[in-house]
Amino acid sequence: MLIEILIFLFLGILAGTFTGLAPGIHINLVGAILVSLSASSLAFIAPLYLIIFITAMAITHTFIDFIPSIFLGCSDGGNELSILPGHEMLKEGKGYGAVILTATGGLTAIILTIIFSWPLVEFVKNIYPLIKTAIPFILIFVSLVIILSERRKLSSFIVYSLAGILGVIILNLNSLKDPLLPLLTGLFGSASLIVSIKNKTKIPRQNFQTEKVPITKPIAGALISSPLCGFLPGLGSGQAAVIGNLVAKTDRRGFLVLLGATNIFVMSFSFISLYAISKTRTGAAAAIKELMGNLSAINLILMLGVILISGIVSFLLVKILAKYFAKNINKINYSKLSIFVLIFLLMLVFFISGWLGVLSFTVSTLTGIYCINTGVKRTNMMACLLLPTILLYLRVL
Numbered sequence: 102m103l104i105e106i107l108i109f110l111f112l113g114i115l116a117g118t119f120t121g122l123a124p125g126i127h128i129n130l131v132g133a134i135l136v137s138l139s140a141s142s143l144a145f146i147a148p149l150y151l152i153i154f155i156t157a158m159a160i161t162h163t164f165i166d167f168i169p170s171i172f173l174g175c176s177d178g179g180n181e182l183s184i185l186p187g188h189e190m191l192k193e194g195k196g197y198g199a200v201i202l203t204a205t206g207g208l209t210a211i212i213l214t215i216i217f218s219w220p221l222v223e224f225v226k227n228i229y230p231l232i233k234t235a236i237p238f239i240l241i242f243v244s245l246v247i248i249l250s251e252r253r254k255l256s257s258f259i260v261y262s263l264a265g266i267l268g269v270i271i272l273n274l275n276s277l278k279d280p281l282l283p284l285l286t287g288l289f290g291s292a293s294l295i296v297s298i299k300n301k302t303k304i305p306r307q308n309f310q311t312e313k314v315p316i317t318k319p320i321a322g323a324l325i326s327s328p329l330c331g332f333l334p335g336l337g338s339g340q341a342a343v344i345g346n347l348v349a350k351t352d353r354r355g356f357l358v359l360l361g362a363t364n365i366f367v368m369s370f371s372f373i374s375l376y377a378i379s380k381t382r383t384g385a386a387a388a389i390k391e392l393m394g395n396l397s398a399i400n401l402i403l404m405l406g407v408i409l410i411s412g413i414v415s416f417l418l419v420k421i422l423a424k425y426f427a428k429n430i431n432k433i434n435y436s437k438l439s440i441f442v443l444i445f446l447l448m449l450v451f452f453i454s455g456w457l458g459v460l461s462f463t464v465s466t467l468t469g470i471y472c473i474n475t476g477v478k479r480t481n482m483m484a485c486l487l488l489p490t491i492l493l494y495l496r497v498l
Contacts, residue, residue: 105150110407113154114414117161122169122422148392149400155392156372156404157411159385160211163364164415165422167203172196172426173442186353188293190312194305197427198312202354204419206361209320211412214369218405221370224328225377237494240487243344247481256475263468264288264481265488271461272489283450283458287465288472288482291446294439295466296473304435307427312354319359322349327366341367343483369408376401 171187190199214221244261251257271277271284322345342356342363349359371386376396393400450462465485472482 106153106403109150109154110157110410113157113407114161114411114418116154117158117163117411117415118165118418118422120158121162121165149403151392152389152400152404153407155385155388156407159368160365160408160411161415161418163368164204164207164361164412164419166364167200167361168419168422168426171199171203172430173438186356188297189353191304191307191430194307195310195312196304196307196430197309197423199357200419200423200426201311202314202357203361204416204423205316206319206323206358206363207365208412208416209316209358210323210362210365210369211409213320213324214366215405215409218373218401221328221373222377222401225370225374237491239344240491240494243347244484244487244491246347247343247478247483251477251481253475253477257477257481260468260472260475260477260481261484261488263471265484267465267468268485268489269492271465271485274457274461277457277461278454279458280454280461283454283462284465284485286446286450287462288469288485289479291443291462291466292469292473294443294446295470298436298439298443301436304431304433306431309424309427314352314354314358316355316358318349319345319351319355320362322346322351323359323362323366327363328370343480343487346480365412372396372401372404372408 167187171191187196187199187203190196248254248257248261267288268284271280274280277283323341325348326341326345342360345359345363346356349355351359368385372389375386375390376398379390379395389396396404447459447462450458454461469479469482472479
């Protein structure tokens with residue numbers, strides 16, 4: 102049994118590396134395929150081994166996914182905000198350091214998840230019925246702070262409103278498949294790519310120095326905000342990062358640490374909430390529930406072990422892969438690469454979401470470009486998720 106566990110752990114790490122590096126290939130897609138095949142082609146494989154595979158893949162993907170986000174500007178759900186400070190550091194020759202900051206946050210989150218896993222189980226069980234009613238008011242407060250913290254408050258309000266309304270419309274298009282893909286890719290990915298093409302951005306030679314930053318504040322911000330998203334519907338790691346940054350008030354380096362930690366916390370907490378309250382808050386947790394049903398304490402302990410091993414291996418993989426990207430990124434014509442990535446994202450959106458997705462992608466891109474041109478922080482565009490979530494909890498939608 103130990104040999105099988107190690108084999109599926111290794112295969113999950115390989116799969117997570119592939120999905121993390123390949124823009125648009127999400128772990129949710131792989132999880133859904135595994136669930137659909139588990140009753141037929143994969144019926145000879147015990148569900149426990151598939152759970153190990155999915156857990157290892159999810160953790161590895163969450164680490165690796167920051168590499169294309171920072172070096173190529175390809176946003177995936179949950180790491181879209183990393184494009185902002187990450188791309189700035191890339192243009193300063195610090196792309197490698199930016200990626201390592203996210204990995205450092207992720208590895209720290211792994212260790213803290215293991216330490217606090219059982220207290221978190223009790224926390225989720227006891228706090229879930231109480232905090233649910235407070236979520237919309239917390240998010241309204243977060244939205245006000247985002248807007249009022251800007252020097253250009255009117256511009257911030259306009260960007261927040263545009264992105265929020267756009268999110269409400271796109272996320273409620275019943276005929277649009279995978280609406281987050283065109284929405285987030287347009288706002289945070291293609292908009293940055295088009296501006297880079299217009300400005301003829303040249304990527305300088307990258308150095309391999311790691312950025313030193315105190316991690317206590319960003320990790321504390323992630324640890325405080327992530328449980329809200331780990332077991333409540335409608336909240337993702339993007340919202341958790343915005344809330345966590347209000348708590349931590351870090352610079353761009355600290356923000357990358359916070360993002361790396363938040364993504365891992367949210368993924369890990371989704372497994373804990375599956376055990377504690379039988380609720381799924383990520384695609385990986387949903388796939389595990391389909392395969393196994395409710396988790397036992399032994400299942401959760403095994404998954405925590407997989408999380409720890411996958412996290413350590415993924416951290417080492419990130420260092421190797423980020424160094425390779427950093428060595429070669431300045432050898433490429435970045436404007437041509439940006440055009441290629443932009444065309445790829447457009448084709449991906451069309452393939453997955455159809456013409457309606459292309460329209461949503463176009464409008465989202467224009468909104469993102471408008472935000473960049475106003476000079477306000479692009480965290481204002483997280484209204485695309487914040488506002489729909491607020492309205493959902495207030496039962497307006």
